[in-house]
Amino acid sequence: MITMTEIARLTGVSQPTVSRVLNGNQAVNPEVRERVMACAKAHGYQPNVMAQSLAGSRTHLIGVILTDISNAFFADLVKYLEQEARKSGFSLILFNTNYELLHEQEYLEVVQRYRVDGLIVVPVQENASKWKTHIHHLNIPTVVITRRAEGLDSVYVDHQEAGAQVGRHLHEEGCESYVFFGNTVDQKYQGFVEILEEQDSAFREKLTIIAIRDSNAVERELQKHFEQHPGRTGIFAYNDRRALQILGILNKMGIEVPGRAGLVGFDNTYMCEYLYPPLSSVSQPNEAMAVKAMELLLHKIQQPEDIHVENWPMRAELIPRESSLFRKK
Amino acid sequence: MITMTEIARLTGVSQPTVSRVLNGNQAVNPEVRERVMACAKAHGYQPNVMAQSLAGSRTHLIGVILTDISNAFFADLVKYLEQEARKSGFSLILFNTNYELLHEQEYLEVVQRYRVDGLIVVPVQENASKWKTHIHHLNIPTVVITRRAEGLDSVYVDHQEAGAQVGRHLHEEGCESYVFFGNTVDQKYQGFVEILEEQDSAFREKLTIIAIRDSNAVERELQKHFEQHPGRTGIFAYNDRRALQILGILNKMGIEVPGRAGLVGFDNTYMCEYLYPPLSSVSQPNEAMAVKAMELLLHKIQQPEDIHVENWPMRAELIPRESSLFRKK
DNA sequence: TTGTATGCGTTATCAT
DNA sequence: ATGATAACGCATACAA
Numbered sequence: 100m101i102t103m104t105e106i107a108r109l110t111g112v113s114q115p116t117v118s119r120v121l122n123g124n125q126a127v128n129p130e131v132r133e134r135v136m137a138c139a140k141a142h143g144y145q146p147n148v149m150a151q152s153l154a155g156s157r158t159h160l161i162g163v164i165l166t167d168i169s170n171a172f173f174a175d176l177v178k179y180l181e182q183e184a185r186k187s188g189f190s191l192i193l194f195n196t197n198y199e200l201l202h203e204q205e206y207l208e209v210v211q212r213y214r215v216d217g218l219i220v221v222p223v224q225e226n227a228s229k230w231k232t233h234i235h236h237l238n239i240p241t242v243v244i245t246r247r248a249e250g251l252d253s254v255y256v257d258h259q260e261a262g263a264q265v266g267r268h269l270h271e272e273g274c275e276s277y278v279f280f281g282n283t284v285d286q287k288y289q290g291f292v293e294i295l296e297e298q299d300s301a302f303r304e305k306l307t308i309i310a311i312r313d314s315n316a317v318e319r320e321l322q323k324h325f326e327q328h329p330g331r332t333g334i335f336a337y338n339d340r341r342a343l344q345i346l347g348i349l350n351k352m353g354i355e356v357p358g359r360a361g362l363v364g365f366d367n368t369y370m371c372e373y374l375y376p377p378l379s380s381v382s383q384p385n386e387a388m389a390v391k392a393m394e395l396l397l398h399k400i401q402q403p404e405d406i407h408v409e410n411w412p413m414r415a416e417l418i419p420r421e422s423s424l425f426r427k428k
Numbered sequence: 429m430i431t432m433t434e435i436a437r438l439t440g441v442s443q444p445t446v447s448r449v450l451n452g453n454q455a456v457n458p459e460v461r462e463r464v465m466a467c468a469k470a471h472g473y474q475p476n477v478m479a480q481s482l483a484g485s486r487t488h489l490i491g492v493i494l495t496d497i498s499n500a501f502f503a504d505l506v507k508y509l510e511q512e513a514r515k516s517g518f519s520l521i522l523f524n525t526n527y528e529l530l531h532e533q534e535y536l537e538v539v540q541r542y543r544v545d546g547l548i549v550v551p552v553q554e555n556a557s558k559w560k561t562h563i564h565h566l567n568i569p570t571v572v573i574t575r576r577a578e579g580l581d582s583v584y585v586d587h588q589e590a591g592a593q594v595g596r597h598l599h600e601e602g603c604e605s606y607v608f609f610g611n612t613v614d615q616k617y618q619g620f621v622e623i624l625e626e627q628d629s630a631f632r633e634k635l636t637i638i639a640i641r642d643s644n645a646v647e648r649e650l651q652k653h654f655e656q657h658p659g660r661t662g663i664f665a666y667n668d669r670r671a672l673q674i675l676g677i678l679n680k681m682g683i684e685v686p687g688r689a690g691l692v693g694f695d696n697t698y699m700c701e702y703l704y705p706p707l708s709s710v711s712q713p714n715e716a717m718a719v720k721a722m723e724l725l726l727h728k729i730q731q732p733e734d735i736h737v738e739n740w741p742m743r744a745e746l747i748p749r750e751s752s753l754f755r756k757k
Numbered sequence: 758t759t760g761t762a763t764g765c766g767t768t769a770t771c772a773t
Numbered sequence: 774a775t776g777a778t779a780a781c782g783c784a785t786a787c788a789a
Contacts (some may be wrong), residue, residue: 100540100543101608102781102782103782103783112759112760113759113760113761114759114760114782114783115759115760115761115784115785116759118783118784118785119758122784124759124778125759127758128758128759129758131758131759140447141571145537145540145541145563146782146783147482147541147543147545147781147782148478148541148542148543149477149479149481149482149487149781149782149783150478150482150765150781150782150783150784151782151783151784152765152783153476153479153482153764153765153766153781153782153783153784154765154782154784154785155764155765155783155784155785156783156784157774158478160521163522167507168497168503168507169500169503169507169512170503171498171500171503171781173502173503174497174498174499174502174503174506175498176734177497177498177522177524178496178497178498178501178524178526181497181523181524182524182526185531188536190522190523190542191517191521191522191523192489192519192521192522193506193510193520193521194510194519194520194524195491195506195507195510195511197507197511202514208474209519211429211474212474212475212476212477213477213478213519214429214476214477214478224545227782230506231761236472257782259772271744307650312697313762320778329610339697340699340702343699343702343703344702346704347702347703347704347706348704350704351704370669370672371515371672373669373672373676373769374672374676375675375679375680377675377676380701396574397606423763429766431766431767432766432767441768441775441776442775442776442777443767443776444767444768444769444775444776444777444778445774445775445776447767447769448764448774448775451768453774453775455774456774456775457774457775460774460775474774475766475767476765476766476767477764477766477767478766478767479766479767479768479781480765480766480767480768481781482765482766482767482768482780482782482783483766483767483768483769483780483781484767484768484769484781485767485768497765513771587762702781
């Protein structure tokens with residue numbers, strides 16, 4: 100790979116002159132400019148980012164540390180992050196923690212070694228004090244994405260509001276009892292419950308919470324619920340994967356969807372529209388999140404003195420499909 | 429970020445001595461060693477990869493250029509690639525071409541600028557001569573993955589053999605007619621057809637090929653097929669996404685699966701086991717491919733003189749599930 | 758407009 | 774065992 104010094108030798112000028120030409124910076128003699136450019140092109144010159152970075156400029160590297168790239172949701176996010184980074188001439192150096200704190204810690208060191216200009220992170224535990232201390236010590240512009248970490252710029256979806264949307268929707272579609280699949284510490288659950296309690300003070304008695312995964316056990320729980328609640332049941336699953344499993348179980352049980360039970364998933368995975376019936380789901384604004392996160396990050400990179408911390412809760416959107424729409428007969 | 433020179437100043441030794449200590453290389457005075465180590469640890473020293481690389485060692489960067497990270501299959505692959513890279517102390521710098529040749533070309537330049545030690549690529553068009561010339565000019569150890577590029581190390585799945593597996597399976601499960609969803613240039617199709625022609629010389633007349641995507645149009649085509657072929661029908665879809673759509677359509681048509689039609693997908697996506705009925709699918713050995721690709725690449729990086737080109741066709745495996753199993757009543 | 762000199766943080770080759 | 778010194782490829786301040 101040819102270097103500036105080499106081009107200088109070949110064209111009979113000094114290396115800084117080559118630098119000027121190649122960076123289009125200063126006023127250079129047009130003839131020299133042409134000669135140098137021609138030589139560079141002929142030899143396929145590519146600047147050595149390592150040297151550039153050493154000499155004081157930026158690395159144009161953005162470290163992306165996330166928990167699970169094989170998760171379609173994160174993979175989608177990465178796609179948009181990469182797209183945005185590219186627009187500004189940055190490249191992504193990617194790390195997958197696999198939800199392991201040790202890996203996360205190690206990667207925090209690796210990105211330091213590469214002197215990344217900025218960091219976009221999906222933390223394993225966004226509010227663990229150890230992690231926060233570590234991050235703050237790095238002194239690298241950082242944006243947390245899909246999670247809210249206090250004291251750090253965060254771009255995420257307001258899950259509580261999303262849960263409320265689902266609750267409102269199922270209620271409007273005539274559901275008289277409810278099943279929530281997932282963990283009750285989930286903000287989705289909080290929003291779901293709150294809005295429905297507003298509608299119906301006896302709501303709690305009409306709610307079944309299922310956290311187990313085993314299909315047979317789930318079927319038993321559902322059976323029990325349907326026996327106790329004759330009216331239409333609204334089911335909210337914390338993600339589409341889970342919703343898919345439930346759809347299969349309902350199918351097997353002979354429960355009519357959406358007639359007897361309305362189902363809503365989360366993440367709006369591509370498969371939703373292909374399922375039978377098509378699955379209602381909550382769509383997270385992946386591209387918007389990526390764009391905003393990168394925007395915040397680049398701003399911090401360019402203006403390091405701006406120490407202002409921003410929170411960007413974004414709104415998810417329920418995409419109603421057949422699985423939860425009450426069709427009057 | 430503290431440097432070796434700074435540590436040298438603080439501990440009253442020379443910078444090269446610090447280097448020796450930190451690299452555990454030479455015999456150094458134990459007292460000095462301890463002093464330096466303590467100082468490094470206290471200040472959270474991290475080597476500057478840019479400087480290391482400039483000074484002659486490797487960048488420990490592996491460029492990963494692929495077509496679509498948001499595709500679950502590639503995302504999964506990346507997960508394993510990252511895992512393997514990490515084991516050997518390499519990091520991934522990731523690029524998503526989005527199937528655009530211009531982006532691919534541009535990224536080929538970017539990885540040069542970063543002086544990556546090696547390249548793992550899913551090309552947009554693996555046998556375009558322009559691309560191949562470009563790749564060869566780079567003179568960077570490269571492994572092509574999921575595709576077979578002649579003249580370049582390639583790790584991929586033998587789709588023809590995979591198609592044959594599906595054909596054999598459906599035949600064994602008592603199918604008397606067949607539907608293939610996809611493109612006939614697909615190697616999967618070739619293998620599928622070949623094996624079935626061996627079994628039944630009149631096979632071609634019993635085969636319907638559907639390439640369209642529109643659900644209504646697909647339904648009409650299927651309807652026609654079922655009217656003409658009363659026996660059990662074996663359906664092979666080129667990927668799970670498509671299989672899912674078909675499952676929905678069959679459901680809607682009232683076609684019993686697997687009784688009236690056996691269905692097999694491709695990629696063995698996580699959703700297969702949650703579908704109703706669970707979907708038979710061909711599993712690509714993602715982890716094995718990633719491991720092999722990285723192994724080949726690291727070998728080439730460490731032994732650049734070994735110019736030997738290797739092809740690694742790997743075997744996919746049909747995972748039979750309820751959707752294609754003939755249950756005798 | 759152009760060349761000289763210097764420094765970035767390492768590694769590596771010398772002496773000592 | 775350790776310290777000078779040079780070199781990697783580039784940017785930049787300064788001199789001419």
